[in-house]
Each structure stands twice: as C-alpha cells, then as structure tokens.
Amino acid sequence: MSTVDIMIVDDSPIIRQKLTVMLEQIGYRVVQTAATGKEAIAAYRSQRPDLVTMDITMPDMNGIEATRAIIGEFPDAKIVMVTSHGQEKMVLEALKAGAKGYVIKPFQPHVVYEAIQKACRRTVDQAKVQAIIEQRTNTTES
C-alpha cells in the first residue's frame, strides 16, 4: 500500500489522538491535525495532504463549511467526514459540499480504512447527489 498523507480535523483531542494511532497502525501517515474549521483551511493550504478526515461539529467554523471552502480552493481535495451526526440531511449536505465519504462515530478501523480507500480511488458523482437532494426536497414540499 502506498503511503497516504492524512490531516485529521476534530475539536476533540481524544479523537485526534485515537484516529492518529489508528491510521498510523493501518499504515497511513498523519501529517497534520487541526481543531477547528478555520485551522483546517489554513493547514490544508500549507500541507496539501492526500486526504482529510473532517468532523462536523466544531468551534468557529463547522466541518461542512470548511469542506466547502477547501474544495472551493482545491477542487481535487479528498475529504471524508468522520462525525457522530447520523441525520440523512447532514450526510447529503456533506456530500453536496464535496466530501468523498462519510463515517459515523464511534468508528471502527476497517470502516475508516474502506472510506479512505474509496475516497482515494474514486470521486462522488455530484450530479447523483444533487438528484437525491432535489428528490427529497420535492417529497418534503408535496
């Protein structure tokens, strides 16, 4: 397996530490951690990691806004959400913002590994995501 440089974004120090240990045991390299959305954007510019794991609920800027900002500036960025939010609408918001995967906490190593591998080898079909969002919006309105 070729090395993948990863940045972990999470406001919880215990999750940053746990994910670092887990990812390094799997064989990835954690090159940066960030505790807020704004920190993540600045760190992405300087580090240009191969992949980002992104929490949603964070101080100063949430993970969906940070994802949108990073993808806006770096369209090829690969971001996988790692969050406790289980709402379908939140998942769709994240994918719409450009996330390439979504893992719900508490995470298991094989689930994180699969999400990272998928994100690294293929992109989400944004047209398909948009169609799902529109379909759900129409259902809600009718």
Next chain:
Amino acid sequence: MTQIDRIMSSIACRTREYLGAEFGVTITAANAHCSESDQLTLPRMTTVIALGGNINMLVAFGFDERLIDLIFDKMTEGFEVGEDEVAMYREAATGEAVNTILGHCTSDLADDAGGVITMTPPVILEGVKTIRRMKDASFYTQNLDSMFGQVTVNLVGPRMIFDNHLDYATQENHEHR
C-alpha cells in the same frame, strides 16, 4: 407522545446502545420526569450540548465517577496519557461520549419538514451547579442506572434564554453555585 417524551426516549435508547456496545455497560433502569421544582442541581461534572433545529433545547449529561473512569480508560487505550493531561482527556472523553450519543439521536429526531438538527461542541461544567427556574424555563430530568453508576440527563429550555454554560442569557445572573 410529546416531543419531550420523544427526545428522552431517543436519548435513553442511544445511551443504552452506545454504553453497551463501546464499554460493556448495561443500563438497568430508567426513569424520566418533568421537573416542577424551582431549581435544577447539576452533578459535579456536566457536559452540555445545545441542539438546534426542531429541538431547540440544551442537553446536560452527568456521569457518576466510575462511569467517567471507564469511558476515559477505554477511549485512551492505545496511547500514553501524561499525568498533566489526565484532566483534559477525562473531559474530552465525556464530551465525546455525549457528542456521539446526541449525534445518533439527531437521526431519530430529524423532522422531514424541518432543517437539520445542529449541535454545538460540548461544554464541560465543573463543580456542582444550581439553576433557579425562571418563568419561561423548563427542566426535564432522566436518570439511567447502571452497575457502574448513574447517568443523569437534563433537558433545559428554551435554548434562547440560556447560554451554552446554562447561565441565563440576560444581564442579571440567576445562577447560584
């Protein structure tokens, strides 16, 4: 079933699932009631998260010490924690536990007609704290018993009259420590 009943039921169910799956803790009993008292006394260490969207309340979790120890030990498995980091990681562990439970609850409580249910980052309150009930405030309490101690869940609302530290969002401070 009222909205409060739905919220409490979801929290009880998700707490039971999470503590069981992650820490092997079995919830043996649960009881909920709408507090009619004039004040709410929070445990020595309380984790507060505000839920937005159609919920619009603050949720305050208190864990007995043995449960906190268990959560801390399990979450820090696999890496060293220095003596000077223990307090920080204990807070982070309980914050993450509450964040995970309530994050799972949002999928139960999401309303197709409403927007997403937002969550604030956890705020840890240290020290026993008492909140006096003002006219518009509502307190609801649920206790979940386990062999490692009790989980106390308080719902406090409406959200707009409190800040994230459960102080009244007015100039006059109605809190007593």
